[in-house]
Amino acid sequence: MSTMFEQRIQALDADSASVAASFGGETRVAEHSRRGTPGWESRLLEAERFMQDIRVGRRGVHHFVEAMSTSDFPLLFADSLDRQLYGAYEATQPTWQNYARAATVNDFREVKRFATSGVRGLLTRVGELAEHPRRAADMAEYKYSVNKYEAGFALSFETMINDDLGAFLRLPQDLAASARDSEEEFVTRLFAGPTGPRADVYKTANDNVLAGNPALTRDALQAAITKLMKRKDERGNPIQVTSVELVVGTGLSLAASEIINATEYRAAGPNGDVTIIKGNGVGGNLRISTNYFIDSVVSSANADTSWWLFANPNGPRPALEFGRLRGYEQPALYEKIPDMRRLGGAEVPWSFNHGASEKKVQHIYGGSFVDPRMTVASNGSGS
Incomplete structure (x- = not known):
């Protein structure tokens, strides 16, 4: 009975079985009639009423526990909650993937990333019997490692019994939002600091700070795009930014x-002539990402004026890289194994000493700035 019930729940949860078939099937109606047993319709109605009573609180969760064998309740619901966590996490993607390269690392040890020009360059003409010039690769090294990040919660026996609004079933969405927000906040801190663009990354030596820190205007944006598209590697070769x-x-x-959605732009010439440009002139191959964590990472007034421009992270060189541990790319939901059972053998999902059910979410990730030439920024202060 318990094995059959478990199989039916898993099949329904995967949408791989019809409700009618799971409670007897239409083809068995005649067989049930000959035997004098109730048809599948009545059995389905009875099961539906039973589940509805549990959902609205007319029946306690312990009634459902008694219908299952030892450990079925926590195992089945943990599996459903874990997949619910994955679904909510994947359905709402943050913005960091638009400007940081996603990567996978093998373990917790430090990984190295290199921004290198290789031996690319224009060929040199050589004379008869003359030797060709030898080249050496120039590279910069960047390191990072992944770490574990966790959060958890505990539900008391009383809370589980009184949960007639289904709040328990909404917790995986909250954990998914926590994992998603943690990723976004982590990547935000790679390029933003208390005063706007991170001072150790956006500096004169990297040539990625716009002169005068202009406010975000069409002209400033055009200058930033032009600066980014003129980037060259260590040997002077152009880096194609598409x-x-x-x-x-x-x-x-x-x-x-x-700025991006403007349908017409008017430019006044030195003689007072006005040129009407259809479109904004800067919208081609340009996309906007509104990062909500900039407001909290940048603690000064520059939070409302700072802006960044990144080259496509899937191009030859990314500005940022965000890595996850191989095999643990998605956040995972864990639960503490119950240590109590009712007399008669039915296990319950709460602890013996405290009467609580404990779960936690775990996510493993890390990241680093890779190539500061693939981005430009301004704090918008005009200074």
Whole structure:
């Protein structure tokens, strides 16, 4: 009975079985009639009423526990909650994937990333019997490692029994949001600091700070795109940038949209002549990402004025890399094994000493700045 019940729940949860078939099947109606047993319709109605009573609180969860064998309740619901966590996590993607390269690392040891020019360069003409010039690869090394990040919760026996609103079933969405937010906040801190663009990354030596820290305007954006598209590697070879990402906080989200979505632009010449340009002139291969964590990472007034421009992270060189542990790319939900059972053998999902059911989410990730030439930024202060 318990094995059959478990199989039916798993099949229904995977949408691989019809409700009618799971409770007897239409083809068995005649057989049930000959034997004088109730048809599948009545059995389905009885099961539906039973589940509805549990959902609205007319029946306690312990009634459902008694219908299952030892350990079925925590195991089945843990599996469903874990897949519910995955679904909510995958359905709502953060913005970091638009401007940081996603990677996978093999273990917790430090990994190395190299920004290298290789031996690319224009060929040199050589004379008869003359030797060709030898080249050596130039490279910069970047390191990072992944770490574990966790959060958990405990539900008392009383809370589980009184949960007539289904709050327990909504907790995986909260944990998925926590994992998603943690990723976004982590990547935000790779390029943003208390005063705007991170001072140790965006500096004169890296040539990635816009002169004068201009406010976000069409002209400033055009200058930033031009600067990014003129990037060259260590040997002077052009780095092809085919698309860019404009990253702003909530304070600049509307202004950025107005620039990108403008349908007409008028430029006044030195003699007073006005040139009407259809479109905004900067929208091609440009996308906006509004990062809500900029408002909290940047603690100064520059949170509402700072803006960043990133080259496509899937191009030859990414500015940022965000890595997850291989085999643990998704956040995982864990539960503490119950240590109590009712007399008669039915296990319950709460602890013996405290009467609580404990679960936690775990996510493993890390990241680093890789190539500061693949981004430019301004704190928007005009200074």
